[in-house]
Amino acid sequence: MSAGPVERPPGEAGGGSAAPASPRALAWRRRRHSLGRFWAGYRGNRAGLAGLAGLAVFVLIALCAPLLIGPADLSLTDAPGGPHEPPSAAYPLGTDNYGRSILDLVIWGSRVSLTVGFLATLMCVGLGTLVGIVAGHYGGFGSTVLMRITDWVLVLPALVLAVAFAAVMGQGTVTIILAIGLTAWPTTARLVRAQTLAVEARPYIDRAKALGGGHGHVMTRHVLPNVMPIVLAQTTLTVAESIIMESTMAFLGLGDPNTLSWGGTLQEARNAGAVSSGLWWHLLPPGLAIVLVALAFTLCGRAIEGVLNPRLRERR
Amino acid sequence: MTAQTGPDPATRDDAGDRAVPGGAAAPVLSAEGLEVRFKGRGDRGVARAVDGVHLDVRAGEIIALVGESGCGKTTLARTLLGLERPTDGRVTFEGRPLSYTGKALKAYRRRAQLVLQDPSGSLNPRHVVYDAVAEGLRIHYGVTADEKAKVADALARAGLRPPERFFLRYPHELSGGQRQRVVIAGALVLDPEVIVADEPVASLDASVRGEILALLLRLRDDLGLSALVVTHDLGLAWNIADRVAVMYLGRVVESGTVEEVLTAPRHPYTQALLSVLPEGGVAERVVLTGEPPDPTRVPGGCRFHARCQILASGEADRAGIADRCRGEDPGVLPAGSDSHLAACHYAALGEPAGT
Numbered sequence: 001m002s003a004g005p006v007e008r009p010p011g012e013a014g015g016g017s018a019a020p021a022s023p024r025a026l027a028w029r030r031r032r033h034s035l036g037r038f039w040a041g042y043r044g045n046r047a048g049l050a051g052l053a054g055l056a057v058f059v060l061i062a063l064c065a066p067l068l069i070g071p072a073d074l075s076l077t078d079a080p081g082g083p084h085e086p087p088s089a090a091y092p093l094g095t096d097n098y099g100r101s102i103l104d105l106v107i108w109g110s111r112v113s114l115t116v117g118f119l120a121t122l123m124c125v126g127l128g129t130l131v132g133i134v135a136g137h138y139g140g141f142g143s144t145v146l147m148r149i150t151d152w153v154l155v156l157p158a159l160v161l162a163v164a165f166a167a168v169m170g171q172g173t174v175t176i177i178l179a180i181g182l183t184a185w186p187t188t189a190r191l192v193r194a195q196t197l198a199v200e201a202r203p204y205i206d207r208a209k210a211l212g213g214g215h216g217h218v219m220t221r222h223v224l225p226n227v228m229p230i231v232l233a234q235t236t237l238t239v240a241e242s243i244i245m246e247s248t249m250a251f252l253g254l255g256d257p258n259t260l261s262w263g264g265t266l267q268e269a270r271n272a273g274a275v276s277s278g279l280w281w282h283l284l285p286p287g288l289a290i291v292l293v294a295l296a297f298t299l300c301g302r303a304i305e306g307v308l309n310p311r312l313r314e315r316r
Numbered sequence: 317m318t319a320q321t322g323p324d325p326a327t328r329d330d331a332g333d334r335a336v337p338g339g340a341a342a343p344v345l346s347a348e349g350l351e352v353r354f355k356g357r358g359d360r361g362v363a364r365a366v367d368g369v370h371l372d373v374r375a376g377e378i379i380a381l382v383g384e385s386g387c388g389k390t391t392l393a394r395t396l397l398g399l400e401r402p403t404d405g406r407v408t409f410e411g412r413p414l415s416y417t418g419k420a421l422k423a424y425r426r427r428a429q430l431v432l433q434d435p436s437g438s439l440n441p442r443h444v445v446y447d448a449v450a451e452g453l454r455i456h457y458g459v460t461a462d463e464k465a466k467v468a469d470a471l472a473r474a475g476l477r478p479p480e481r482f483f484l485r486y487p488h489e490l491s492g493g494q495r496q497r498v499v500i501a502g503a504l505v506l507d508p509e510v511i512v513a514d515e516p517v518a519s520l521d522a523s524v525r526g527e528i529l530a531l532l533l534r535l536r537d538d539l540g541l542s543a544l545v546v547t548h549d550l551g552l553a554w555n556i557a558d559r560v561a562v563m564y565l566g567r568v569v570e571s572g573t574v575e576e577v578l579t580a581p582r583h584p585y586t587q588a589l590l591s592v593l594p595e596g597g598v599a600e601r602v603v604l605t606g607e608p609p610d611p612t613r614v615p616g617g618c619r620f621h622a623r624c625q626i627l628a629s630g631e632a633d634r635a636g637i638a639d640r641c642r643g644e645d646p647g648v649l650p651a652g653s654d655s656h657l658a659a660c661h662y663a664a665l666g667e668p669a670g671t
Contacts, residue, residue, distance in 0.1 A: 023458045023459055023460065026459040026460070026461060027458070027459045030459055202437055203432050203433075203434050203437035203438040204437060204438050204439055204440045206394075206399060206430075206432060206438070207430070207432055207438045207439075207499070207502070208440075208451065209399060210397050210399060210425060210429065210430035210432075211425060211429070211451055211452040211455055211502070211503075211506075212421070212422045212425035212426055212452065212455045212456055213451070213455050214418055214422065214455075217455060221440075221443075221451075222440055225440075225442045226440075226441075226442065308442060309442065310441065310442060310444075310486040310488065311441070311486075311488060
């Protein structure tokens with residue numbers, strides 16, 4: 001932690017001497033600067049880097065999947081191998097009940113699983129954080145209404161709501177993302193609101209108000225950084241949850257039945273009796289993939305929290 | 317953009333002379349019949365935290381607001397900054413009533429600053445010192461080129477030298493006194509005209525306390541800064557204030573210049589407060605009895621009568637005013653007067669008629 005305002009170029013501090021920079025340029029320079037500081041802190045966290053590298057590998061594999069696997073490899077009727085072959089040189093992770101390579105299924109499935117995991121999580125955590133902070137900050141009648149809506153969504157069975165979505169919007173991955181995003185946010189909203197209420201009671205909120213800070217300033221500069229730990233923890237939990245949820249929804253026919261995903265492969269393994277007949281290679285790889293992605297998210301989340309929370313940084 | 321300039325030079329004239337606070341100076345910030353009530357839940361009743369206060373803070377003047385815990389000092393300070401809405405009465409700044417629209421409040425808060433009581437809590441633990449001090453500048457002017465210079469200057473003025481060494485410290489890495497000085501620097505960076513300081517030095521050790529108080533006095537002398545210093549420490553009031561207002565249970569019960577009030581207190585409450593000072597030199601210590609005041613149950617008559625040592629000792633009876641003490645409210649002290657006032661029936665006996 002050596003970078004910071006101290007080591008800014010002198011021209012910036014002096015003001016008059018250099019060509020006067022526009023406020024926007026100054027703001028950008030400051031933002032770049034704090035981003036640099038953030039990265040410097042993050043880089044020092046080995047577990048965080050490992051998590052980031054893991055996520056990068058998964059994303060890279062998902063992007064390169066069409067280069068590695070042809071449509072023939074995933075064909076149900078014209079599968080390359082025999083059904084339920086154990087791992088071998090030709091099929092490193094064995095084959096499924098149709099004779100497709102599990103490795104291929106996992107690689108191809110990462111595309112849908114990661115997309116759903118990322119987007120649904122982004123949507124659900126974003127919506128939950130927004131609702132939670134707004135409800136906690138403003139209080140009053142509007143907040144009560146907002147929280148009653150939250151409670152209402154919380155008690156609605158997510159699957160029923162998702163089926164209704166699919167009926168309106170048609171089947172597909174987008175429907176699944178929306179269905180997860182629009183049903184899973186209330187938990188986040190409730191947690192964030194509770195934390196917001198605790199933060200709002202702190203004297204530094206009063207100080208910010210007395211300095212002239214408006215609602216936006218208080219919410220983004222003071223409340224948001226202090227509810228971040230909860231938001232990050234919630235993110236890591238939601239990623240794994242969304243990936244599993246996707247398989248449930250695909251199983252119920254809300255997605256395109258031909259789409260391959262980790263959850264879908266797990267579902268198929270279960271249907272094919274992999275649990276009872278000890279076909280571990282059918283179950284384990286997609287399950288492990290979900291665990292690894294969730295783990296990578298957890299590591300990243302903890303590292304970000306470590307950088308944002310100055311007290312944690314010291315203890316490390 | 318430049319910072320707010322100090323008030324016009326005319327107001328500086330009285331700054332050097334503490335015995336005669338400029339009687340002609342117009343009030344910068346004043347409370348007019350201010351009342352703040354909090355509704356308790358259930359049957360706890362309404363707390364009259366501030367119950368009719370007239371108070372003027374004039375340009376270049378430091379006023380100390382003293383009183384025991386729970387008498388409404390902090391609420392009054394918060395109301396003056398617009399953090400609390402008055403139930404009745406109004407706050408005026410430069411003669412104009414405070415407007416509670418977002419824009420007007422923001423403009424007001426560029427010129428009036430609050431220093432809070434608790435330095436550990438009033439800094440965001442996730443902001444470094446630089447960001448905490450620059451916060452006000454960024455709120456009002458955005459990011460400016462001379463931001464760093466201003467932050468360094470404010471930190472140096474608040475006694476954190478060399479300022480660059482503190483830029484990247486987090487609040488938890490600072491001592492309580494340093495934190496409080498960061499808070500003060502955050503208020504100074506906007507070059508305010510009025511500072512409302514709620515127990516600004518309560519958490520500081522004696523050496524730092526002296527430095528902060530000297531800073532306040534210097535700012536008053538150099539820039540014509542006005543300040544309302546809320547404190548329970550009469551010694552502090554004696555050291556820095558031009559005028560003193562003594563508050564009891566939501567009301568100002570005695571006001572006047574610091575010499576008058578602290579050397580010749582007229583209200584029995586002030587007398588009791590002064591008599592228990594360790595270095596008071598008063599022969600007889602008055603320890604107040606009776607239940608501590610409860611703003612949800614303000615007694616009738618004089619609000620101090622239940623604990624008043626003059627009434628208890630029978631002196632009021634002998635003067636023939638005991639019934640008035642118990643049944644008649646001595647009224648609210650007016651603001652803007654230079655004379656030494658006390659809201660007390662007994663004190664009023666010794667005065668020439670008409671006051």
